Amino acid sequence: MASIRFTPHLRRYFDLPDTWEVEGPTTVAEVIRKLDAGWPGLAFYITDERGYLRQHVAVWVDGRQVRDRMTLDEPVGPDAKVDILQALSGG
Numbered sequence: 001m002a003s004i005r006f007t008p009h010l011r012r013y014f015d016l017p018d019t020w021e022v023e024g025p026t027t028v029a030e031v032i033r034k035l036d037a038g039w040p041g042l043a044f045y046i047t048d049e050r051g052y053l054r055q056h057v058a059v060w061v062d063g064r065q066v067r068d069r070m071t072l073d074e075p076v077g078p079d080a081k082v083d084i085l086q087a088l089s090g091g
Helices: 008-014 028-038 042-046
Strands: 002-006 019-022 057-061 081-086
Touching (some): 002 008, 028 042
Antiparallel strands (some): 002 019
């Protein structure tokens, strides 16, 4: 099963576990759809109305940052580690 890990910020607002084990996602987009089924509203926090990854969110799959923020078709293997992070800005 793929392991999905979340930042403390996301866990606080959506009552998520530290790590969520999910069977069957094949892309980042599918991971997000499955998350939204369990935590309604989470997908819209992560993606905008077009389904594009929001500017303040970063997703990593097996240690590689997802670069295509529009299609989110980055493959997610059956034993993948997916990190969904709140990107930080400021100075």
